Amino acid sequence: MKSGRRKKQLRNFWLFVLPALVLYTALWMLPLVFNLVISFTNWNGINPLSMTKIVGLRNYINMFRDNIFYKSIFHNLEFTVLNVAFIPAASFLTAIAVEKSFIRKKGFLRTTLFIPAILPMLLVSILFRWVYSVDGGMLNSILEAVHLDSWQRNFLGDYRIALFSLFVINLWKNYPFYMTIFLSGLQSVSTDLEESAKIDGAGYWQTIWYVTLPCIKPIVGVVVGLVIIDGFRVFDLVFNTTKGGPAYATEVMGTLIYRIAFSDSRLGYATALSTVNVLVVLVISFIYFKWNRSSEVDS
Amino acid sequence: MKTKLWKKIIIYIILGILVITALYPLIWMFLSSFKSDGEFLINRFGWPRQFTFQNYINAWNRANFPRFFLNSGLAAVIALTIMIGLACMVAFAFTRYDFAVSNKLMMYFIVGQMLSAQVMLIAVYLVAIAFHMVDSIPGLALFYAASGLPFTIFLLNGFFRTVPRELYEAAEIDGYHDFKIFTSIAIPLVKPGLATALIIQFMYVWNEFPLSLIVISSPDKNTLPVGIYRVVNDMYYSSHTLACAGLALTAIPVIVIYALFQKQFMEGMTAGAVKG
Known part of the structure; x- marks a missing residue:
């Protein structure tokens, strides 16, 4: 009787789970298999597959001789490093400023500061073309107004600073999101603990460093993990501003893959690049999950 | 002092x-x-x-805005109905029964959460060709549904977990089918969660750019972001003020929805990260 009920439950379980599982597998996991299969061919995206040859590992071998590939993945890495260096700190400090600032209208601040995070990246990136424009752009005009003419730059056109300029857009749009995560974390930190630290003579920054931060350590981990993965997923931002230029100075995996696939019609090669990109993201996520788990056990 | x-x-x-x-x-x-x-x-x-x-x-007329709005709206309705409906079923099944396989399935779904649309571009394109989903708004909507499932399941799982299991068991004794338990007991109890998921995923679908760029090819089927991308890029060089109006038209719905539902918004956007 008992096992009969269990059996029925199991059947129902699968009835509930199966539709989602099928849709997700067919349209989000199967693509990875297709991608891998095509990466062993020289398909150009147009010819029927019957006219396409299997080329074995040639696409992968070519990749390791391709300078632009190295450049692109290095730019992703640079993006990641910049993300890790600036975004957690910026969003944490802002969260502290909002939370502990004796300001009554915290709700207003949170709401306003969060606005960039809700805008489509497309809109943000077009908007920043005006911010960075050499022809009366916002930033250059402000620099002129405060007599810092020597700081004026072609922010997106100068290959030395273009990638950093793009990163600043990323920072502008994304730090409010992480700030909100920190804010929700700060609410769980007990004020008693902080008060007693102050009574023991700890200064403002000491309290933050030795009491507040350790309390929200798991959240710091989450934020760092997310911005690392984000560095390898950047696409819209670059695609809508510099398209990887000038002279590949901002080319990232996403834009490289798009260009190889749709401008150069080398789908085979593009899928090989794509496989590598997917693997990088998965490996980083996996390490991050492992690390996150083990640090949770520690604390 | x-x-x-x-x-x-x-x-x-x-x-x-x-x-x-x-x-x-x-x-x-x-x-x-x-x-x-x-x-x-x-x-x-x-x-x-x-x-x-x-x-x-000018922007409204020249840029084919009504069409873009309609396309985006259609994609959103199809995608959200399927995404949230199916995610509810999964979250219900995960929390209603205690089968060990639930955890493994959850891991399988989480993998997809890490692979955002930006990384999946070419892979999705290949499947779109194979399944004849290129240049079809319902096709695009199905991709949206599939890609949004992991986060939605994850989010709703948290809400379904708060429903006491005794409630299900009591209903079972009263002779309720599991499907009836799902629709008339579980769903009404997780309505706040549904609202949060709906708003977060509406913004995802409404703002989504890369998948739409890949899947849709004819101009009159473009969703709002890709339509804007094509039109505003042209305007940008001819008239800055026109381009600004075009962008403003895109921003207004997003800002209005944010202003109306900011609580659900912050809740949903941070819930995934903090609980994860």
Whole structure:
């Protein structure tokens, strides 16, 4: 009787789970298999597959001789490093400023500061073309107004600073999101603990460093993990501003893959690049999950 | 007490700068959208001397905006119905029964959460060709549903977990089918969760760019972001004020929805990260 009920439950379980599982597998996991299969061919995206040859590992071998590939993945890495260096700190400090600032209208601040995070990246990136424009752009005009003419730059056109300029857009749009995560974390930190630290003579920054931060350590981990993965997923931002230029100075995996696939019609090669990109993201996520788990056990 | 005062002032100044930095580009965009091209040339940053709605009228007509809105709306309705419906079923099954396989399935779904659309571009394109989903809005919507499932399941799982299991068991004794338990007991109890998921995923679908760029090819089937991308790119070089009006039209629905539902918004956007 008992096992009969269990059996029925199991059947129902699968009835509930199966539709989602099928849709997700067919349209989000199967693509990875297709991608891998095509990466062993020289398909150009147009010819029927019957006219396409299997080329074995040639696409992968070519990749390791391709300078632009190295450049692109290095730019992703640079993006990641910049993300890790600036975004957690910026969003944490802002969260502290909002939370502990004796300001009554915290709700207003949170709401306003969060606005960039809700805008489509497309809109943000077009908007920043005006911010960075050499022809009366916002930033250059402000620099002129405060007599810092020597700081004026072609922010997106100068290959030395273009990638950093793009990163600043990323920072502008994304730090409010992480700030909100920190804010929700700060609410769980007990004020008693902080008060007693102050009574023991700890200064403002000491309290933050030795009491507040350790309390929200798991959240710091989450934020760092997310911005690392984000560095390898950047696409819209670059695609809508510099398209990887000038002279590949901002080319990232996403834009490289798009260009190889749709401008150069080398789908085979593009899928090989794509496989590598997917693997990088998965490996980083996996390490991050492992690390996150083990640090949770520690604390 | 004196030290506190200057500390306060510094924090006010920093927060003030941050608020201005967050809002200024948007304010500039709205102001510019009300200027004529002639005025824009001589008055880039000031208040418009003469407000004109001509840019909005031109952008609306020239850019095929009604069409883009309709396409995006259609994609959103199909995608959200399927995504949230199926995710509810999964979250219900995960929390209603205690089968060990649930955890493994959850891991399988989480993998997809890590692979965002930006990384999946070419892979999705291949499947779209194979399944004849290229240039079809329902096809695009199915991709949206599939890609949004992991996060939705994850989010709703948290809400379904709060429903006491005794409630299900009591209903079972009363002779309820599992499907009836799902629709008439579980769903009404997780309504706040549904609202959160709906708003978060609406924004995802409404703002989504890369998948739409890949899957849709004909101009009259473009969703709003890709339509804007194509049109505003043209306008950008011909008329800045027109481009600003175009962007403003895109931003307004997003800002309105945010203003109305900010609580659900912050809740949903941070819930995944913090609980994860």
